[in-house]
Amino acid sequence: MTGTSHHRQERLRRAAEEQLKDRLLPPWQKRVLQRLAVEAGNGWFPLLNRFAPHTPAQRPDMVLVGRQGVLAVLLRENEPDWADSRAAFVWVSELLAGAEVGPAMLTEAVVSVVVIHPQAHTGQLGAGEEHTAVTEDKLDRVLLHGEQLLSADETRWVAKHLDSRTFDLAPIMWNAQRIPVPRGDDAEPAELFDPREQRLHNALQQPFRDWRIFLDGSQLGAVRRRYSGPARITGPAGTGKSVIALHRLAYLARRTTGKLLFTSHLSNVPAVSAEQFRQLAPHLGNRVEFTHLHAWARDFLAGRGRLAEVDDREVELAFESVWQRAELSAPLRGFRNSRGYWKDEVDRVIKGRAIGSFEAYRTVPRKGRGRPLPPDFRSHVWQFYCEYERELSQRGVFDHNDVLMRALAELERRPLPRQYAAVVVDEVQDLTLVGLRLTRAISGDGPDQLLLVGDGQQQVYAGGWRLSEAGIELAGRGEILRHNYRNRNAVLDRAGRLEAINRFDDLDGGPSVPLDAVLPELPGGRVVEWHGTDQENALLEALRGLDDDSATAVLTSTNAAADHWWNVLRAAGVATRPLDRWDGRTTGPVLVGTLFRAKGTEFRNVFLPGDVEVGATFREDREAVLRRRLVAMTRARDYLWIGAPHRR
Numbered sequence: 001m002t003g004t005s006h007h008r009q010e011r012l013r014r015a016a017e018e019q020l021k022d023r024l025l026p027p028w029q030k031r032v033l034q035r036l037a038v039e040a041g042n043g044w045f046p047l048l049n050r051f052a053p054h055t056p057a058q059r060p061d062m063v064l065v066g067r068q069g070v071l072a073v074l075l076r077e078n079e080p081d082w083a084d085s086r087a088a089f090v091w092v093s094e095l096l097a098g099a100e101v102g103p104a105m106l107t108e109a110v111v112s113v114v115v116i117h118p119q120a121h122t123g124q125l126g127a128g129e130e131h132t133a134v135t136e137d138k139l140d141r142v143l144l145h146g147e148q149l150l151s152a153d154e155t156r157w158v159a160k161h162l163d164s165r166t167f168d169l170a171p172i173m174w175n176a177q178r179i180p181v182p183r184g185d186d187a188e189p190a191e192l193f194d195p196r197e198q199r200l201h202n203a204l205q206q207p208f209r210d211w212r213i214f215l216d217g218s219q220l221g222a223v224r225r226r227y228s229g230p231a232r233i234t235g236p237a238g239t240g241k242s243v244i245a246l247h248r249l250a251y252l253a254r255r256t257t258g259k260l261l262f263t264s265h266l267s268n269v270p271a272v273s274a275e276q277f278r279q280l281a282p283h284l285g286n287r288v289e290f291t292h293l294h295a296w297a298r299d300f301l302a303g304r305g306r307l308a309e310v311d312d313r314e315v316e317l318a319f320e321s322v323w324q325r326a327e328l329s330a331p332l333r334g335f336r337n338s339r340g341y342w343k344d345e346v347d348r349v350i351k352g353r354a355i356g357s358f359e360a361y362r363t364v365p366r367k368g369r370g371r372p373l374p375p376d377f378r379s380h381v382w383q384f385y386c387e388y389e390r391e392l393s394q395r396g397v398f399d400h401n402d403v404l405m406r407a408l409a410e411l412e413r414r415p416l417p418r419q420y421a422a423v424v425v426d427e428v429q430d431l432t433l434v435g436l437r438l439t440r441a442i443s444g445d446g447p448d449q450l451l452l453v454g455d456g457q458q459q460v461y462a463g464g465w466r467l468s469e470a471g472i473e474l475a476g477r478g479e480i481l482r483h484n485y486r487n488r489n490a491v492l493d494r495a496g497r498l499e500a501i502n503r504f505d506d507l508d509g510g511p512s513v514p515l516d517a518v519l520p521e522l523p524g525g526r527v528v529e530w531h532g533t534d535q536e537n538a539l540l541e542a543l544r545g546l547d548d549d550s551a552t553a554v555l556t557s558t559n560a561a562a563d564h565w566w567n568v569l570r571a572a573g574v575a576t577r578p579l580d581r582w583d584g585r586t587t588g589p590v591l592v593g594t595l596f597r598a599k600g601t602e603f604r605n606v607f608l609p610g611d612v613e614v615g616a617t618f619r620e621d622r623e624a625v626l627r628r629r630l631v632a633m634t635r636a637r638d639y640l641w642i643g644a645p646h647r648r
Ligand SMILES: Nc1ncnc2c1ncn2[C@@H]1O[C@H](COP(=O)(O)OP(=O)(O)OP(=O)(O)O)[C@@H](O)[C@H]1O
Pocket: 203, 207, 208, 210, 211, 214, 215, 216, 219, 235, 236, 237, 238, 239, 240, 241, 242, 243, 244, 455, 458, 484, 485, 486, 599, 600, 601, 602, 634
């Protein structure tokens, strides 16, 4: 330490001593509070509880606001009760709620509870979801280390906000009056605020940073609202639906006990979200289960002693053997010569809706399935389905739908012994009706227990339902988000021009907002539309020409095309990684996979190589292609490359 800085520290220490001299504090607490007060010279803003040392058990003795966030400090001889730490967290968070910092609002992800023990403390140092504990001689651990979450200006404003919200906390060693009140974007002095564009630019550079700390008003409302029953969040691509789902899980985890569940029909979504949640609320990782719905059902059945493994190969063989029987498949081919179409009919309509009799199938609505199937013709489909079931049972296997149906039946027979505190279902538009019923059976429909998140315009699998068919009543509980924070304007504009019709409009919650009506937040961006014959070379050249090739993905519509591009890139010496093994953690090699695996992801650069146009004959197929393209295009933040090869 230099002479001058030593001098300064000493001066600060004396000033702190002076400010605390009238407090009748135990000596160790006085030492700690003095030490913390001195931090006012190092960019921290200390606020002392006016009742200390008789601070109520569930309040902090001091709050420190700094670039590492907001620390609620509890001075304790012994490990505090978890409920006290949590109450201190919630108390500070509620004071912060709605704090406007620049164009956004602060979230409680900046708050953490630090328990400080005297140096002589010999007991265990508790660390868990409620707090971090240190002894007084190790204060540097919390003051000097840790990620910087706020800028210097933001820190000042948060401190001022806290001071203005309560009489229980009083600034010590700093004066809130000296911090001017922000008067909106126009009136802000340049050095006090990052301009909005700068913040957004920063968010782009660090995609997982900003969303943890700041949300817009409608997003924060959706996180904090109390819903008296099932609720939904909808909005076009990139409007922060998944971000809200994660914030809400953290918010509810801090106000309940027991486990919470995040699930989805799509297998990679929970893995990617789990990684994001770890960044948002590292201490709460053990409270939230991130599980693909089929895996949840399988594990649940296994826990009840019921076998539930699916042998995909055998299931495929079972279907194929029925498809090969001309007497069964010929009528179906006559109506629609597509194996995939009839597989969807069995999987998504008949089994996906748990239709148990021909009578029920005869009249079932087949939303989004194209040309109506005359009721009498449906007997052919029913016969086909029955043969498929027979085939499965002869092989002693069951398919993924059977697993969901069994889990549902088992839950109806014997509900969960301890309900989840909350269940969030992401990409809900791609669930089958049975999947939806299962999630409701898991969650129940008490206050805040079920949150459905989705966007009908991004439906990638066939099928459809109304929430009421699963016994879910929204009664107007829900939010529609309108600001896109993911895609730069050029990308958004291109994707918005796709006529991706939302056939889903089923969430029983009024009209939905299409992508072309979304409000863009990020300017710029680049879209390249390539036409020509040598697509491989064109794509490789564009890839090599990127300024920044981190977070790049090549997305295809089929597995075969993904294999093809995988080989092309590897042969050209480009490091690649399959998208289905990605959990959102790394951004190294180029990711390659189908757009089905791209749900819930986002990349700086996206390449969409085209197939030589075969042209879909049926309207619903064309619509499905457009919805999938919309999903693929909206994965791109900055740069989108679209290939349209001509026949050679
Ligand atoms: N308030 C915000 N400020 C800055 N960035 C945000 C904000 N809200 C969301 N984002 C960012 O916008 C991107 C899109 O968010 P998210 O994935 O939650 O959207 P989504 O609506 O679930 O999208 P999709 O339906 O396309 O999967 C993410 O990078 C997220 O971090």
